[in-house]
């Protein structure tokens with residue numbers, strides 16, 4: 001395994017640095033205009049094959065893009081370029097690709113993922129949203145939950161049960177639904193931090209053309225596993241932990257008395273060192289997944305190790321940051337005495353989600369134990 005960048009990747013990194021320096025992203029809310037500027041360079045979908053408007057970029061090149069974008073606080077597109085786009089490239093019809101891929105590549109459309117339901121998260125195949133065939137349409141009824149960005153999205157890709165009598169993995173179909181269809185209702189779910197990231201989505205007699213089904217009827221589970229495979233690799237979690245720890249290190253260096261005057265400072269300093277090692281290990285685990293992908297190897301328990309460790313490390317770092325800041329570290333940004341503008345408390349609250357989304361820590365441990373270590377199930 002060699003983690004050094006190639007000459008091409010180094011040149012690309014320098015190009016990105018120059019671009020972000022010359023075109024700083026707007027602060028605050030995500031900007032559609034800026035997303036389109038990145039799309040003009042082909043960066044939203046550079047991992048797609050050339051025949052579908054991508055650049056066939058290597059997995060390491062994508063890591064370079066993600067790292068540079070993160071350092072410059074640039075949000076890259078998520079569900080469209082990374083989940084439904086690649087899924088359509090594998091399983092979609094020519095008509096579906098022709099209709100949906102160009103607007104995703106041009107960052108003209110926002111997609112969301114409607115998989116989880118109140119009774120189906122880790123055990124996704126037990127989902128109960130129903131799609132009943134009526135001529136050239138399905139009539140969809142049911143509820144999705146934790147749907148990120150549903151309040152911003154024009155389209156949702158979702159799973160619905162088309163055969164309730166079949167074994168649970170076999171009676172599911174994969175549908176693309178226009179969010180403006182009559183009968184779709186989006187309700188916000190606010191996070192601890194007050195941020196609005198996800199939602200509940202209700203379907204009441206929503207009519208969906210059969211032409212919007214991806215793959216065969218009742219075989220949607222196999223399409224969904226492709227989507228989930230695209231979801232599992234990712235360096236973003238490592239970068240968040242790296243940034244948060246880096247900010248704590250800077251703060252400690254710049255105002256040492258804030259920390260050294262507090263009880264337990266030496267043990268906290270040692271913890272900073274431990275977590276710096278953990279962040280670097282986490283980064284290498286993530287590089288290993290990209291390295292495997294670039295050799296057409298399929299990361300399985302390796303992707304689970306990366307996800308599990310990076311989300312644990314993210315929470316450990318957030319805990320250390322809030323503890324190191326002392327009691328005032330618990331204050332929210334609206335409190336004038338909150339250190340660092342309330343960032344420690346906000347990061348701590350935000351870190352709770354890390355071990356839940358994209359497969360919980362327990363599910364990742366199950367994968368590592370059974371598929372990685374060969375331990376028996378049950």
Ligand SMILES: Cc1cc2nc3c(=O)[nH]c(=O)nc-3n(C[C@H](O)[C@H](O)[C@H](O)COP(=O)(O)OP(=O)(O)OC[C@H]3O[C@@H](n4cnc5c(N)ncnc54)[C@H](O)[C@@H]3O)c2cc1C
Pocket residue numbers: 112113114115116117118119120121122123145146147148149198353354356357358359360361362363366
């Ligand atoms: C930030 C974030 C964004 C999300 N965005 C989306 C989205 O856009 N679209 C979408 O569809 N979903 C989304 N989700 C939902 C996410 O996929 C689910 O929360 C996740 O799959 C867990 O499902 P659950 O919440 O129903 O918990 P459950 O599956 O009910 O799990 C509850 C607890 O039981 C444990 N558990 C369950 N099964 C086992 C087992 N077999 N062995 C050991 N322990 C087990 C779990 O680890 C967990 O601790 C998002 C979640 C988060 C946190």
